[in-house]
Amino acid sequence: MRVNIQMLISHGRVARKMGLGPESRINMLRNILTGLVRHERIETTRGRADEVRFYAEKLIDYAKKGDTDEKAMKMANFWLTEKDLIPKLFKVLAPRFETQPKAYTRMARIPNRENLDRAAMAVLEYKGNPFPPLQTAKRDNELTLINQLLKGYREQRAQQAAAKRQDVL
Amino acid sequence: MMNSSGFVCFLRRSLLQLECRIIEATGLDRQFAPALAVHGPSILPHPHDEQEVTSEPSFLDNVFWMAAPKKRRTIEINRTRRRDPSFMLKVKTNIEPCVECGHLKQKHILCGFCYEKIRKETALIRGQIKAMEGRPLNTPAQETLVLYDSESPWESDKDKRIVERNRKRPSWFSIY
Numbered sequence: 609m610r611v612n613i614q615m616l617i618s619h620g621r622v623a624r625k626m627g628l629g630p631e632s633r634i635n636m637l638r639n640i641l642t643g644l645v646r647h648e649r650i651e652t653t654r655g656r657a658d659e660v661r662f663y664a665e666k667l668i669d670y671a672k673k674g675d676t677d678e679k680a681m682k683m684a685n686f687w688l689t690e691k692d693l694i695p696k697l698f699k700v701l702a703p704r705f706e707t708q709p710k711a712y713t714r715m716a717r718i719p720n721r722e723n724l725d726r727a728a729m730a731v732l733e734y735k736g737n738p739f740p741p742l743q744t745a746k747r748d749n750e751l752t753l754i755n756q757l758l759k760g761y762r763e764q765r766a767q768q769a770a771a772k773r774q775d776v777l
Numbered sequence: 778m779m780n781s782s783g784f785v786c787f788l789r790r791s792l793l794q795l796e797c798r799i800i801e802a803t804g805l806d807r808q809f810a811p812a813l814a815v816h817g818p819s820i821l822p823h824p825h826d827e828q829e830v831t832s833e834p835s836f837l838d839n840v841f842w843m844a845a846p847k848k849r850r851t852i853e854i855n856r857t858r859r860r861d862p863s864f865m866l867k868v869k870t871n872i873e874p875c876v877e878c879g880h881l882k883q884k885h886i887l888c889g890f891c892y893e894k895i896r897k898e899t900a901l902i903r904g905q906i907k908a909m910e911g912r913p914l915n916t917p918a919q920e921t922l923v924l925y926d927s928e929s930p931w932e933s934d935k936d937k938r939i940v941e942r943n944r945k946r947p948s949w950f951s952i953y
Contacts, residue, residue, distance in 0.1 A: 646916060649899065692914045699918040719882075719889040731887070738921040738940070739899045740950040742887060749876060 624659055637663055642689045645697055649733035654717065657730040661713050663687070664734070668712045671702040704736050711735070716742050877949070891949070898947065905940050923950075 626633040640660045644650050645667075652660070667687055673680040675698040684694050705712050718729040731742060748755060800806050872881055875888035882888040902923055910916070922930060922937040925946035930939060946952075 647903070651896075690914055692916050695918040696916050700920055704920070717886045718892055719886060731892075738923050739902060740895045740947070742892070742895060744877070744949060744951075746876070 624655055626656065626659065633659075638687055638689060641667065641687055642693065644732060644734070645688060645693045645701070646690065648737035649731065649739055651718065651729055651731050653721075654728045654730045657715050657732040660732060661715060664713050664732075665710070667697070668701060668705055671697050672706070674698070674702075701734065704734075708735075714742070894947075894949065898950065902940055902942065905942065909938070909940065 624633075627636050636656070637660055640650065640652060640656055641663055644660065644664055667683065670677075670680045670683045675681060675684075675694075681694075684697055685691075688694055688697065701712075712734060713732060714735055715730050715732050718731055720726040721729050733739075733742070750756070750759070869883075871884045873884055874880065875882045875891060878888060878890045880888055880890040906921070917938060920937040921940055922934050923940045923942060924930065925942050925944060928946065930937070
């Protein structure tokens with residue numbers, strides 16, 4: 609094989625390298641995916657969470673084919689190292705996402721890990737998990753001045769409307 | 778009579794001395810032929826030639842080609858180099874207070890305080906699940922539902938396994 613300078617420069621290459629090599633990367637992702645299916649919400653480094661997302665969603669797509677499907681069972685058997693999760697995958701996660709076509713996972717960034725490495729962390733979860741939600745719906749703070757004034761105005765209008773109805777009656 | 782002869786002798790001696798001195802000064806008394814001439818081979822081993830070749834040309838012999846600063850860098854030049862914007866710490870403009878708790882957070886990252894609350898509650902829920910399962914690798918093929926004090930499951934929740942938590946429902950964990 610001709611070893612040239614282009615091999616050392618990685619301009620435009622999107623595939624991530626993880627661990628000791630491609631096999632090590634797949635093993636690492638398999639472990640993380642097993643943890644995700646078991647706990648439905650995990651914290652890892654950002655790169656790993658991003659990589660696992662693809663495999664997590666593909667696994668759900670395979671699980672939707674049903675557990676009688678040969679290929680789907682082989683995939684589930686390979687990717688889940690703890691075998692008590694295979695029934696959970698086919699009977700809990702696949703029916704949960706029946707109506708959804710695509711986005712089964714949610715990834716959110718977290719402040720850096722507290723260790724010396726200060727690694728960039730992320731939370732990865734399957735949607736519909738039983739735990740408290742990561743992001744509550746954004747409601748404006750009612751105690752700001754503008755919102756208090758608007759609230760007062762709305763109450764005034766409601767009172768006027770009530771008074772008008774009384775007069776009509 | 779005695780004075781004149783002595784005087785003549787003195788003159789003669791002084792003149793002879795003067796002549797010797799002049800010859801010495803001009804260098805006419807030196808003879809350029811060798812004192813001793815010997816027949817022998819022209820190439821004789823010279824003692825001063827042997828010292829040259831033994832020592833290798835050392836690195837420091839060619840030091841004249843290396844780069845060296847010509848002048849001392851002035852403090853003004855040093856300052857402009859050290860205070861260049863590429864080395865200074867960058868100011869972050871993406872920090873804002875969290876709407877819920879008021880702690881500072883970056884715009885694209887979850888609030889640390891709020892996430893810590895959620896994480897602790899999740900850990901307690903998981904502790905309950907672990908106690909319910911008993912042994913490891915014992916996950917049931919059922920959905921899970923978390924209920925707090927004085928809460929009962931709905932009609933649609935009958936297939937789910939219920940995880941009880943002995944406290945009031947927190948405000949940030951709504952049922953819906």
